[in-house]
Amino acid sequence: SQQGEEDPQALSIQEGENATMNCSYKTSINNLQWYRQNSGRGLVHLILIRSNEREKHSGRLRVTLDTSKKSSSLLITASRAADTASYFCATDSGGGKLIFGQGTELSVKP
Amino acid sequence: GAVVSQHPSRVICKSGTSVKIECRSLDFQATTMFWYRQFPKQSLMLMATSNEGSKATYEQGVEKDKFLINHASLTLSTLTVTSAHPEDSSFYICSARDWQGASNNEKLFFGSGTQLSVL
Numbered sequence: 001s002q003q004g005e006e007d008p009q010a011l012s013i014q015e016g017e018n019a020t021m022n023c024s025y026k027t028s029i030n031n032l033q034w035y036r037q038n039s040g041r042g043l044v045h046l047i048l049i050r051s052n053e054r055e056k057h058s059g060r061l062r063v064t065l066d067t068s069k070k071s072s073s074l075l076i077t078a079s080r081a082a083d084t085a086s087y088f089c090a091t092d093s094g095g096g097k098l099i100f101g102q103g104t105e106l107s108v109k110p
Numbered sequence: 111g112a113v114v115s116q117h118p119s120r121v122i123c124k125s126g127t128s129v130k131i132e133c134r135s136l137d138f139q140a141t142t143m144f145w146y147r148q149f150p151k152q153s154l155m156l157m158a159t160s161n162e163g164s165k166a167t168y169e170q171g172v173e174k175d176k177f178l179i180n181h182a183s184l185t186l187s188t189l190t191v192t193s194a195h196p197e198d199s200s201f202y203i204c205s206a207r208d209w210q211g212a213s214n215n216e217k218l219f220f221g222s223g224t225q226l227s228v229l
Binding site: 041097 | 114116146152203205207217
């Protein structure tokens with residue numbers, strides 16, 4: 001079953017702009033992770049934020065987590081054409097498995 | 111980081127045949143691997159959790175006789191789609207965790223996926 005809902009489903013921006021994607025989930029979690037997927041490929045882990053953390057940074061990525069609202073956001077700053085991909089949030093509620101959201105398809109135009 | 115290798119990357123088969131997909135952890139041991147299925151422009155749906163040396167745990171609605179999973183070693187899990195039909199056409203992806211690796215090891219490492227097309 002899919003827990004996460006992401007919005008927007010699709011996002012198109014110009015190079016240099018910031019891209020923000022949101023994820024909501026339903027159950028309590030141990031951590032929330034963001035992954036990137038290029039078309040027809042496997043997923044690549046971007047960043048993990050634990051349930052007791054509120055914000056985390058990694059390079060041009062900034063992730064926030066609001067456990068009271070059961071939501072997270074991923075911000076990509078100064079986007080590049082190479083950032084074009086699908087982005088998925090995934091929740092870890094224990095037991096080892098991740099449940100993925102619906103994804104946001106990001107298109108960055110040069 | 112850890113590497114997960116998945117083969118084949120693409121397979122086309124006739125309806126009624128069986129297809130085996132391999133997932134290998136190349137530089138770490140994976141006692142648990144996960145198999146996902148993805149339809150075009152949709153999310154990943156967890157199919158089953160593959161456990162080394164024991165039976166796989168299937169998610170609700172996934173037919174275990176249809177999707178046979180074998181995890182015979184610490185580095186190899188296989189998914190066999192038996193008697194494939196056109197509705198089984200999909201993108202199948204495996205993943206694993208490197209529990210012996212560095213910190214932040216809750217993340218998954220993914221294979222590159224297998225695009226199955228059943229004619």
